[in-house]
Amino acid sequence: MKVAASIKNFLLSLAGFAAILLIWQLGVSFTSVGNLLPSPWAVAVRFVTMCTNTVGRKYTLPMHLLVSLRRVLIGFGLSAASGIVIGIAMGRSDLIRAIVRPLFELVRPIPGVAWIPMAIVWFGIGETAKIFIIFIGGFVNIVVNTFSGSRQVDENILNAAYMLGANKVQAFFKIVIPSCVPYIFSGLQVGLSTSWMAVLAAEMVSATEGVGWIITAGQQNADMPQILAGIIAIAVTGLALASLMRLLERVLCRWRVRGS
């Protein structure tokens, strides 16, 4: 029953994609959209070409993706590590909350791209600036979700642990942290996608490699198939990262899945 439903969903998703491609092709073939947009076939051909031939100085499309991915993993890793620690500290300590929260609330509404000029001034146009922008992109969402989770730890469970003899350290690692895990994953999921957005912004400003650079270079050369191939590469990679994160969440939080 479950397999049949999965197959049905997969076929429906496929039908959705096919419909979009058909509308795209018809628009290009029979309307003036063809003046603005290449056909899906032309984009597919370019995508394959970019995977085998270099784009820019030395990298193929997969290599450009790997460069971007490396930046994202470093920036996201840093934002995850610091965001989780700060979120939990803010949630569980009145003192830290009183000190940090006003500062955080001040920084929170600033869009990640607003940091680009500052990052360039502080760190130059090298890797550090890009990683900083990615860090900022993921950090806020991870802190917000982790903070929210650590404020919602069930006091009954905590008290039950204390009654059973747990000390504060045991209660923290055995009750507070596991309680927060679902919230942490929500933050990581959103943080990962905002980090991925931030890398594109960072690479569009100053880079000679990476998928953001591919799109910017395509724009500068009015090369629409390259822009679209870059966008497709971003979408597929973003989807793969989000799926990996969901898989990790399913493994680590299998207790949340009904019926498993």
Place this chain on the structure above:
Amino acid sequence: MSEEIKVKVEHLTKSFGDLLVLDDISFEVKKGEFLCIVGPTGCGKTTFLNSLCKLYDIDSGSITMNGKPIDLKRDDIAYIFQEYSTMSWLTVEENIRYGLKIKHCGEALMRERVENVMEMVGLTKYRNYYPRQLSASMLQRVVIARAFAVEPQLLLMDEPYGQLDLQLKYHLEDELINLWRKTGTTVIFITHNIEEAVYLSNRILVLTNKPTKVKESIENPLPRPRKVSAPEFVEIRERVTELIKWW
């Protein structure tokens, strides 16, 4: 039940700001006794239990267990709350093991105790289930099993069956009595249900409205299993009902 005093409460007083909740409460609980505490709604029964186990600081008075001030590290106390306190990220077996692991019991002892209590509350075949997969009565059984697994000297229960339907409540009350008789644990059970108090207890402590004092302590020597329709049962129930009336 021995004559040895397990818990001694002397002149316990507790306020929240200007509101005096517990007013100079004194009583004793014997080792192995099943004491039920009843009182009008909002009289401070939960505050009393939370003060007893140091979740709340008290204003004055003393609470001792085996003649010494209560120390959660030293004294084996378990507390079953009104709401289910299962850890949703642990399986049934892991939940029941939790207290034993905290106390660093050896693996062999841990396995023996966990198997025993799981068998007693009928959860053996659900050992690998997560709380999300369990019914309300099973969740409460997990909490009860976790409490009994550590073989507490003192078990505190705060209206643990308040959220269950009648049939489940009766079933779990019988299970509790069986566990209590097998382990000899001292139990302090808070309820607003007078019939439940008469069914379970050796003794019933009736509290007044706020500021709360002990109104009366009623011995309940009825033989077990008890019948709620027996004249002696009805007599005690009516006596407690009369005492609890504040209107």
